[in-house]
Structures are given as C-alpha cells and as structure tokens.
Amino acid sequence: MNMINLLLFPIIIPFFFAMILLFFKEQVVVQRVLTLIGLALSLVASFWLIATVKTEGIQTVTLGSWPAPFGITMVSDMFSAMLVTTTIIITFFVVIYSFSSIGVERERFFYYPAILFMITGINGAFTTGDIFNMFVFFEVLLIASYLLIVLGGEKRQLRESIKYILVNVISSAIFVITVAYLYSIVGTLNMADISVKIAEINQPGIISVIAILFLIVFGIKGAIFPLYFWLPNSYAAPPIPVLALFGALLTKVGVYAITRTYTLFFVHDIGFTHQFLMVLSLLTIIAGCIGALAYFDVKQIIIYNIIIAVGVILFGVAQMNTSGLEGAVYYLIHDMLIKGALFVLIGIIIYVTGTSNLRQMGGLIKTHGTLGWMYLIAAFGLAGIPPLSGFIGKVLITKGAFEADHVIGSIIILASSLVVLLSVIRIFIYAFWGSQKNDLPVRDPRTYRQMMFPAVMLVLISVAYGVGTEWLMPYMTDAANVLADPSIYINAVLKE
Amino acid sequence: MEFILAILIGILFTAAVYLILSRSLLKVILGTGLLSHGAHLLILTMGGLGGSAPPVLIDGVTDFADPLPQALILTAIVISFGVTAVMLVMAYRMYAVHQTDNMNELRGNDEHD
Numbered sequence: 001m002n003m004i005n006l007l008l009f010p011i012i013i014p015f016f017f018a019m020i021l022l023f024f025k026e027q028v029v030v031q032r033v034l035t036l037i038g039l040a041l042s043l044v045a046s047f048w049l050i051a052t053v054k055t056e057g058i059q060t061v062t063l064g065s066w067p068a069p070f071g072i073t074m075v076s077d078m079f080s081a082m083l084v085t086t087t088i089i090i091t092f093f094v095v096i097y098s099f100s101s102i103g104v105e106r107e108r109f110f111y112y113p114a115i116l117f118m119i120t121g122i123n124g125a126f127t128t129g130d131i132f133n134m135f136v137f138f139e140v141l142l143i144a145s146y147l148l149i150v151l152g153g154e155k156r157q158l159r160e161s162i163k164y165i166l167v168n169v170i171s172s173a174i175f176v177i178t179v180a181y182l183y184s185i186v187g188t189l190n191m192a193d194i195s196v197k198i199a200e201i202n203q204p205g206i207i208s209v210i211a212i213l214f215l216i217v218f219g220i221k222g223a224i225f226p227l228y229f230w231l232p233n234s235y236a237a238p239p240i241p242v243l244a245l246f247g248a249l250l251t252k253v254g255v256y257a258i259t260r261t262y263t264l265f266f267v268h269d270i271g272f273t274h275q276f277l278m279v280l281s282l283l284t285i286i287a288g289c290i291g292a293l294a295y296f297d298v299k300q301i302i303i304y305n306i307i308i309a310v311g312v313i314l315f316g317v318a319q320m321n322t323s324g325l326e327g328a329v330y331y332l333i334h335d336m337l338i339k340g341a342l343f344v345l346i347g348i349i350i351y352v353t354g355t356s357n358l359r360q361m362g363g364l365i366k367t368h369g370t371l372g373w374m375y376l377i378a379a380f381g382l383a384g385i386p387p388l389s390g391f392i393g394k395v396l397i398t399k400g401a402f403e404a405d406h407v408i409g410s411i412i413i414l415a416s417s418l419v420v421l422l423s424v425i426r427i428f429i430y431a432f433w434g435s436q437k438n439d440l441p442v443r444d445p446r447t448y449r450q451m452m453f454p455a456v457m458l459v460l461i462s463v464a465y466g467v468g469t470e471w472l473m474p475y476m477t478d479a480a481n482v483l484a485d486p487s488i489y490i491n492a493v494l495k496e
Numbered sequence: 497m498e499f500i501l502a503i504l505i506g507i508l509f510t511a512a513v514y515l516i517l518s519r520s521l522l523k524v525i526l527g528t529g530l531l532s533h534g535a536h537l538l539i540l541t542m543g544g545l546g547g548s549a550p551p552v553l554i555d556g557v558t559d560f561a562d563p564l565p566q567a568l569i570l571t572a573i574v575i576s577f578g579v580t581a582v583m584l585v586m587a588y589r590m591y592a593v594h595q596t597d598n599m600n601e602l603r604g605n606d607e608h609d
Contacts, residue, residue, distance in 0.1 A: 132568055139575045146582055150589075158590040159602050162521065165583055169528045170516070172579075176535040176572050180565075184542035189564070 006052060007059045007076035009045035010084045011123045014038055018116035028107045032099060035112040039092045042119070046085040053081045054475065058482070058492035060129065068494050069193040075129035075493055079329055079479035083126045083256060086333050089461065090248050090340040091119055093454035097344050098241040100450040101351065106151050106239070114151065115245065118144035125253050129493055131182065132189045134257065135175050138221070142168050145250060148242045149234065160237035167230040171220035178213040185210070192493035195264045195486050203268035211266040211273045215258065215280070222254025224314065225284040228307050232291065235306075236299050240347030243299065247306050248340040252332060255310055259317045259328065263483040270320055278318035282409055284311030285416045292423035296358045298346045298431070301423050302339070305382065308416055309335040315409060316397035324400025326480035330469075331393030334381075337465060338389060341378045341458035342424075345371070348451050349431055354441040358427060363436035370452060372432040374459050379428060381462050383421035389466030390417075501541045508534035521587050521597040525580065532576035536569045 017038030024030045053059055053076060062071040076084075095115065102111060121141025128134050146168075150161040183189060185206060186197035198207055219227045235246055258277070266273045288307035295301050313335065316328030348371055350356050352364065365372040377388070384390030394417060401410040465472070482488050508530050515527025543565030551563035591597050 132571070136571060136575070139579070143579065143582065146579075146586070150586060153589060153593070155593055158586065158593050162583075162586055162590050162602070165579075165586065166516075166524065166528065169576075169579055169583065170531065172575075173528070173531045173535045176532070177538055179568075180535070180539040180542040183539070183565070183568075184544070189568075 004059075004061050006045065006049055007061060007074055007081075007127055010042045010049065010088060011120055011127060013042045013045060014116040014123070015120040018113040018120065021113040021116065022110070025110070026108060028104055031107065031112045032095075035095055035116065036092070038116060039088055039095060039119075042123075043085070043088045043092060046081065046088055049076060050078070050081045050085060050475070053078050054478065058489065060493050069188055069190045072133050073129035073190055073192070073493055074127050075191075075489070076127055077479065077482045077489060077492070078475055079259075079482060080126040080256075082329075082333055082475065082479060083252070083336075084123045086336045087119060087122050087126070087249055090336060090458070091115060091245065093458050094241050094244050094248075094340060094344065097244070097347070097451060097454040100447045101347060102239060102241050109151060110147065111151060114144045114147040117141075118148065118245070118249075120144075122249055122253055126256060129191050130189050131191055131194065132179055135172070135179060138175065138253070139172060141250070141253065142172070145246065148245070149238045151242070152239065154237075157237045160234045163230060164234040167220060167234075171217050174213065174220075175217045178210060178217055181206075181213065182210050190493070191260070191264060192490040195490055196494070198265055199268065203266065207266065208269055208272055211262070212276065214261050214266075215273075215277065218254045218257040218261070219280070220254075221251070222258060222314075223251050223284075223307050223310055224258075224280050225287045225307075225311070228284065228287065228310075231307065232300060232303050235303050236297075240343060240350065243303075244340055244343035244347065247303065247343050248336050251306055251310055252336055255313050255332060258314060259332075259483065262317060263320070263325070264486050264489060267320070267486060274318045274320055277314060278406065278409060281311045281314035281318055282412050284308075284314070285412060289416055289419040289423075293419060293426075296430075298349060298356050298358060298427055301427060302342050302346055305342075305420060305423065306339060308420060309339070312394070312397065312413060312416065315413060316393075316400060319397070319400040319404045319406065320484075321400050321403055322480055322484050323396050323403055325483045326476050327393050327396025327398075327400055329479045329483070330396060330476050331390070334389040334393050334462070334465060337458065337462040338378060338382050341455060341462055342375075342382060344451075344455040344458060345375045345378055346427070348448070348455060349375070349427075351451065352440060352443060352448070353431070353438075355438075358430040360437050361431040362434040363432070365432040366436075367440070368448075370456075372428070374452075374456060375432070376428055377463065378459050379421070379424035381459075381466060382424055384417050385421075387467050387469075389462045391466065392469045497545050498541055501537060501545070505534045505537050505541065508537070519599050521591070521599060521602075524599065525583050525587060528583070529576075529580055532572070532580075536572050536576075539565050539569050539572065 059076040062073045064071050118141050121137050124137035186194050223231045288304050291304035313328050313332050316324045353361050381388035384394045398410045512527045512531035515523045543562045547561030549557045549560040551560045
C-alpha cells in the first residue's frame with residue numbers, strides 16, 4: 001500500500017468526522033460515539049506516523065504533486081508527529097470528560113464538530129511546511145475556538161469572547177503582514193526554502209525585524225510577556241472541558257510556531273533574536289509566577305501556570321543547543337499532558353464543591369480520597385518532582401542553559417519550580433485539608449465516577465511519560481536533532 | 497506605483513488603529529476590517545507590481561506578474577470575510593445580552609460578575 005499520505009490522516013480524519021457530525025445535530029449519543037471513533041482512528045494513524053518517522057526519517061508530501069518549493073508541502077518530523085499524537089490523546093480524554101460535564105444543550109449545538117475542526121487546525125499547524133498554509137490552519141483552529149469559547153452564550157462568555165476574537169483577529173492581521181514582508185525578501189513561502197534563502201543572504205537586519213514580528217504574532221497566541229494580558233480572563237470564561245482543551249493545546253501551537261521559526265529560519269543572528277526570546281521568556285515566567293500566587297480562584301491559578309510553562313519551554317528553545325532543545329521538546333509534551341490532567345481535575349473539584357474559590361473549600365480528602373491523591377500526583381508532576389514527567393525536561397533545559405552560560409536564567413527556572421509547587425499545593429492544602437466550610441452540594445456519584453475516569457487516565461499517562469523517560473529518549477533526541485540542525489529538515493523537504 | 501500603495505496602506509493602518517482604539521464595539525469591528533484590507537494590499541505590494549504579461553505559461557514570455565500574492569490575497573480575503581461575519585454576529589448577541597456596546601463597560605472580572 002502506498003502510504004505517502006500517512007501524515008495527512010491525523011488532519012483529514014477529524015475533519016471528515018466533523019463534517020459527518022454536522023448531520024446529527026439532535027442525536028447526542030451518535031455524536032459522542034462518532035467523535036470517539038474519529039479520534040481513535042486519528043490516534044492509530046498518528047502512532048503509525050511516529051513509527052514511520054522513527055524508521056524512515058522525516059515524511060513529506062507536496063500537495064498536487066508540484067515539486068517541493070512551489071506546491072504546499074506538509075512535513076512530519078518527530079517533533080510535529082509527537083505533538084500531533086499528544087494533541088489527539090488529550091482531546092480523546094477531554095471528550096470523554098465532556099460527556100458528563102458539558103451538558104446536552106451545548107452538545108446539541110455543534111460542540112463536538114467544533115472540537116474536531118479545532119483538532120484539524122491544530123494538527124495542520126503542527127504538520128505544515130508552508131508558512132502561509134500555517135496561517136490558514138491557524139485560522140481554522142481559531143474560528144473553531146471562537147465557537148467553543150462562546151458556546152452556551154452566558155453573559156460572561158459573550159463579554160470575554162469578543163475580546164478574545166478581537167485580539168486574535170489583530171494578531172492574524174499582523175501574521176499576514178509579516179508573511180508579506182518575508183515574501184518580499186526571500187520570494188518563497190516553503191519553510192525549508194525560506195531557511196535556505198535566508199542562509200544565502202546571511203540574515204540582514206530586516207530579517208531580524210521579521211523575526212521579532214513573528215515573535216509578536218505567535219507571542220500573542222502563545223501568551224508570552226507582555227502579550228499574555230488577554231489570556232487569563234478569556235480562558236476563565238468557557239466551561240472546564242473547553243478550558244482544558246484551550247489550556248493544553250492552543251497556546252502550545254503558538255509555542256510550536258515560535259520554536260519552528262526560531263530554529264529553522266532565524267539561526268544566523270542568535271546573539272540578537274535568541275537573546276531577545278530568552279529575556280522575554282524569563283519575564284514571562286516571572287509574570288506567570290506572580291499571577292499564580294496572587295489568586296484564590298483555582299482556575300486562575302492553573303491558567304497562570306500555563307504562562308509559566310510557556311516561558312520555561314521558550315527559555316529552552318532560546319538556548320539553541322541540543323540539551324536545551326531536547327528539554328524544550330520534552331517539557332512541551334509534558335506540559336500538554338499535565339495541563340490537560342490538571343484542568344480536568346480542578347473541573348472535578350469545582351463540580352464537587354460547587355465553587356472555584358479556594359476560601360470556600362476544605363476537607364475534601366475525607367470524602368473524595370482518589371481525587372485528592374490524583375491531584376497531588378499531577379501537582380508534583382507539574383512542579384517536576386522526580387520521577388514524574390516535569391523533572392527530566394527541566395533538568396535538560398537547565399543543563400542547556402549552563403552549557404550556554406546563562407546561569408541567572410537557570411536559577412530563575414529552578415526558582416520558578418518552587419513557586420509552581422507552592423501555587424498548586426496551595427490548592428491541595430485549601431481544598432483537601434482542614435474541615436469542610438460549607439455543605440457539599442448533592443452530586444450523583446455515577447457522574448463523579450464518569451468524570452474521574454479521564455482524569456485518572458491522563459494522570460497515569462503523564463506518570464508513564466515521566467517514568468518511561470529512558471524509553472522515550474531516542475524519540476526526543478530525533479526531534480531535537482532536527483531542531484538543532486536545520487539542514488536535516490531542508491534536505492528532507494527539498495530532496496528531489 | 498508601489499510608493500503610492502505604501503502610503504495608502506499606511507493610511508488604512510492608521511485609520512484601523514484609530515478605530516480599534518475607540519470605545520464603540522462596532523467601530524472596533526470596522527477597524528479590524530480596515531486592518532485586514534491594509535494587510536491584503538500589503539501582500540500584493542510586497543510581491544511586486546511589475547510584470548507585463550499574465551502569469552500563464554506561454555513560450556518566450558519572461559516578464560510576467562507574480563501569481564502567488566494573488567492566490568494569497570484571495571485566501572486571506574475569504575478568511576477575513578468569514579471572521580468579520582462571525583464577529584458581527586457575536587457583537588450583536590453581546591449587545592442583546594449586555595445592552596451596551598461601550599467597551600469601557602465591558603471590563604470586569606470574577607469579582608464584578
């Protein structure tokens with residue numbers, strides 16, 4: 001069987017199922033089953049893709065069979081294949097969590113098709129090898145996210161989503177402007193070809209300006225300092241399953257795009273571009289830490305932890321050496337998994353207690369032991385206590401920073417781990433220790449058990465990801481090698 | 497010709513920024529429309545406006561217009577059209593629920609709900 005189109009399957013299968021779902025608006029059960037089938041098939045395809053990339057190297061397909069720099073190329077290296085797989089895993093479990101928490105009303109108004117369309121856009125953005133095509137996939141995922149954030153039409157959702165759309169429309173306009181500038185200088189849109197052309201002209205000053213413009217565009221989407229201002233309020237508006245998807249996936253697309261452009265295009269003036277990225281990433285971490293400690297609202301605490309993680313990953317990228325990049329890849333996937341798990345868990349905490357305010361919680365460990373221990377494991381994983389999943393990523397990032405002589409940065413990273421630990425343990429102490437402040441609202445134990453299943457699964461996957469580091473390392477090394485050496489990527493795309 | 501277009505794009509961006517910074521939501525949406533118009537014209541200008549022949553393969557023609565910016569601009573126009581439609585619908589719903597289109601009154605966080 002000719003499998004050159006394999007890397008398109010994780011994009012096309014969710015798209016196909018999303019279209020079919022549009023015909024079953026009222027049949028909620030059919031929608032649920034079809035969504036799970038679609039995601040399971042995509043998951044199989046993406047695992048197959050990882051195996052193929054591992055054995056045969058980078059997979060590329062140029063749509064319409066035009067030769068490489070002219071047609072739109074889709075490229076799947078180990079980095080993007082692993083991100084695609086992680087995206088589908090998280091969506092799969094968040095969809096299961098939605099069954100018992102999102103409510104039939106939302107399910108009947110195209111909730112599942114919107115999720116699948118968003119996955120189409122996310123996986124497309126991870127896979128594409130064409131900078132304008134990346135803009136198109138960004139728009140696909142953004143338009144689906146506009147629907148998800150406003151779905152339900154609560155007063156607060158409407159207020160916050162209009163701001164969310166506005167910010168993203170402006171950043172998309174800047175994206176188009178930046179691509180236009182880049183095109184006027186290099187005269188190509190294929191990412192591998194852009195990299196070659198920039199190397200030929202040896203990155204003049206105008207390319208560095210474009211690098212900063214890209215940082216602004218993707219920084220707005222990926223929430224780096226000082227462009228994260230829109231994120232905390234917007235993300236707190238939609239219901240928890242949507243928040244879990246946004247928090248685990250959407251900002252990571254921005255982070256991926258920064259990583260890709262800063263390791264493939266702008267590698268000739270590291271002293272300026274990557275220094276700039278590093279300073280911003282450290283400021284992002286500090287701003288996130290302040291936010292994470294400032295709030296008594298569980299949602300806000302975890303939302304600010306997204307911002308901290310974005311800073312940590314980009315700090316790893318800014319080192320531009322193998323250890324730093326390997327750590328960034330490792331930490332990126334860890335953060336997607338653990339954020340998915342944490343958002344689902346605090347969703348259950350909010351469901352059980354009926355409030356998101358820490359001051360009104362207490363004593364849950366007596367009534368909901370499993371929830372408490374799962375949360376504790378996830379919290380330790382987030383802070384990076386060995387052997388859980390956050391540990392090895394941070395070790396590698398710090399190692400990379402020491403190799404690149406960025407000692408102060410490493411110290412900030414390590415200190416931020418303590419703040420992260422403090423911020424999430426505060427939830428544990430307030431919600432699970434002490435005595436019950438208010439009577440818990442009456443909840444159906446069956447719904448609670450249904451909600452716990454995806455949470456436990458996500459926590460277990462993140463634990464396996466941490467414990468199985470040794471086994472995963474070859475894959476991470478493959479991903480980091482492509483990032484560290486652009487010529488591997490270029491040769492794979494422009495081979496003919 | 498590029499120079500005149502560059503000035504036009506500058507004027508569009510200026511007007512867009514002015515409108516986006518205003519309080520009324522409708523003006524803000526019109527501002528995003530102008531912003532995307534400016535961005536689309538910029539794509540066309542950045543591709544270079546030269547070329548005496550259409551970009552169709554005919555033997556012997558070497559000086560043809562660049563077809564790629566035209567393809568890009570078409571895609572971008574369709575996308576910004578769709579997004580503007582979504583925005584207008586949501587702005588209307590928000591106006592219906594909140595009874596205001598003044599962005600100053602749409603601040604607020606958890607404490608003010």
